[in-house]
Amino acid sequence: MSEAHSTLTEISQRFDSEDLALLAKHPDLHFTINNYELFTHHVFSRVKRQNPDKSVVQEAVRIVIQSEECAEALHLYPTWKMIEGRVDVEACEEISRAIDVLETQECKHIYLLFPRSANFRKHVPVRSPKLDALGLDYTLKLVPYTIY
Incomplete structure (x- = not known):
């Protein structure tokens, strides 16, 4: 905790x-x-409760969801940053860090979680020319997360 x-x-x-x-x-x-820690704990608790059949582990800056059926884990990166305008512009730094992690092939699936706001209500898939040029199979999404 x-x-x-x-x-x-x-x-x-x-x-x-x-x-x-x-x-x-x-x-x-x-x-x-600390809003970041509270948001991360909220996401972790909710994900763990919603996925009782999967292994859900909170690491330093991420939450890892691992299923026995699938060898590839989903990595969630909660971020306490309110998106007020364009999500692709305001989340540029977080996207760059995620691309760097994907490039190391440490994982294949990353969701960047942000608090849901009036201008950020839907999942936004992100494609990287850099990763596409390397021929990597990956998933990178910006996800609005509801707090209630």
Whole structure:
């Protein structure tokens, strides 16, 4: 369990809403919530619950889903970055990193997960001329992930 999630769990068990409201108003007390870690934990929990027949493992920056029937794993990279305009432009850095991982042939299937927004509501498949020129068989998708 991530440190941010365990901290929030501990806080919720020890403090009620009035205590948290008082802490929020106090000028000398501050706490930070790591949105990336919370989003990653949310995705991991949900994927693990939805895939009880598969191996779901959370690694440093990714979640790996492995099925016994298929040798190729699916790698999910949750990213806490809100997409406000064009997804291909705003996710350029994440796409470049994913292409580098695919080029090493460490894996064949990568989904980059972003919080769903008004302008990003559908899966966007990405093709790379660099990977296509190498003749690699791969899947790279940008995926809006609903938080509820």
